[in-house]
Amino acid sequence: MTVSRSDSVVWLNGKIMSEKAATVPILTHSLQYGSGMFEGIRAYATENGPAVFRLDDHIKRFFNTAKMKSMDLGYTRKQMSDAVIEVVKRNKLGSCYIRPFAFYDDAHIGMATEGKKVSVFIAAVPFGAYFGSKKSNGIKCKVSSWRRINSNILPVQAKSSGNYVNSIMADTEAIEEGFDSAVLLSESGYVSEGPAENIFLVKDGVLVTPSVESDILLGITRDSIIHFASYNGISTEERLVRRDELYSADEMFFAGTAAEITPITHIDGKKVGNGRIGSMTSKLSDIYSRIVSGKEREFSGWLTYVK
Numbered sequence: 001m002t003v004s005r006s007d008s009v010v011w012l013n014g015k016i017m018s019e020k021a022a023t024v025p026i027l028t029h030s031l032q033y034g035s036g037m038f039e040g041i042r043a044y045a046t047e048n049g050p051a052v053f054r055l056d057d058h059i060k061r062f063f064n065t066a067k068m069k070s071m072d073l074g075y076t077r078k079q080m081s082d083a084v085i086e087v088v089k090r091n092k093l094g095s096c097y098i099r100p101f102a103f104y105d106d107a108h109i110g111m112a113t114e115g116k117k118v119s120v121f122i123a124a125v126p127f128g129a130y131f132g133s134k135k136s137n138g139i140k141c142k143v144s145s146w147r148r149i150n151s152n153i154l155p156v157q158a159k160s161s162g163n164y165v166n167s168i169m170a171d172t173e174a175i176e177e178g179f180d181s182a183v184l185l186s187e188s189g190y191v192s193e194g195p196a197e198n199i200f201l202v203k204d205g206v207l208v209t210p211s212v213e214s215d216i217l218l219g220i221t222r223d224s225i226i227h228f229a230s231y232n233g234i235s236t237e238e239r240l241v242r243r244d245e246l247y248s249a250d251e252m253f254f255a256g257t258a259a260e261i262t263p264i265t266h267i268d269g270k271k272v273g274n275g276r277i278g279s280m281t282s283k284l285s286d287i288y289s290r291i292v293s294g295k296e297r298e299f300s301g302w303l304t305y306v307k
């Protein structure tokens with residue numbers, strides 16, 4: 001049985017400790033200036049106990065983010081992967097969301113990070129559908145008035161806390177206007193991605209997703225979908241996607257670790273296709289659920305079991 005939230009533990013700088021005791025001073029650099037960085041990972045319950053989905057790829061991205069930000073984590077990839085497993089195990093979690101986070105653990109005023117202490121924690125929480133019950137009916141999105149940041153402003157491939165202010169602006173605007181989420185366009189006006197999700201369209205049976213030129217985060221779920229769709233005979237066009245394609249698509253969905261595969265049934269108040277969840281979206285979603293729960297042997301290499 002999962003330990004109660006009040007007894008949950010985190011890994012902080014190499015030690016397992018109570019989540020309640022893991023606190024930071026109010027002037028912590030990363031709290032003031034958004035200089036932290038993180039990963040978002042999911043583990044799923046399987047017949048053989050919990051399994052973390054694409055752990056190595058998430059940890060690799062965590063280290064790439066640190067490199068882009070000149071942050072020395074002070075741990076090896078193996079140490080971080082082992083720590084993720086340890087946190088899931090110690091909290092007796094099944095399906096859950098895992099948050100590795102690195103930040104400047106130094107209380108001072110000023111931008112300077114040189115020589116400042118870096119702390120790393122890993123927390124894990126029970127987690128269901130990111131969009132809650134809306135996931136099974138489809139969500140309503142709007143094209144944001146905010147453009148997606150580009151790589152000359154902030155490194156888009158880094159999962160850097162500061163990048164998410166852009167996502168939060170778009171998400172907040174959408175929710176304030178009665179939508180569930182937003183689709184951001186790139187600086188050049190092409191479809192980029194959701195606040196924390198990649199986007200896929202289906203048109204005349206073809207799966208389409210914006211390419212890297214549109215300042216997307218090259219998501220691990222996106223990559224998984226491209227791979228398993230291809231294995232199932234569905235090829236994906238990775239290319240520039242025009243805004244008007246959103247309005248003529250037959251199906252549309254978000255893809256991400258948190259969102260998994262979430263159907264988008266309305267965009268800017270218009271129905272996507274017939275406004276119901278499409279057959280390609282349902283099919284890919286079923287395959288995804290089977291893979292993450294260990295039921296597709298071909299993709300078992302993506303799972304790291306918590307033993």
Ligand SMILES: Cc1ncc(COP(=O)(O)O)c(C=O)c1O
Nearest residue numbers: 196197198217219220221256257
């Ligand atoms: C901006 C952004 N795009 C896309 C994604 C999807 O990436 P992944 O599938 O690796 O979770 C995320 C989530 O991490 C994100 O934050």
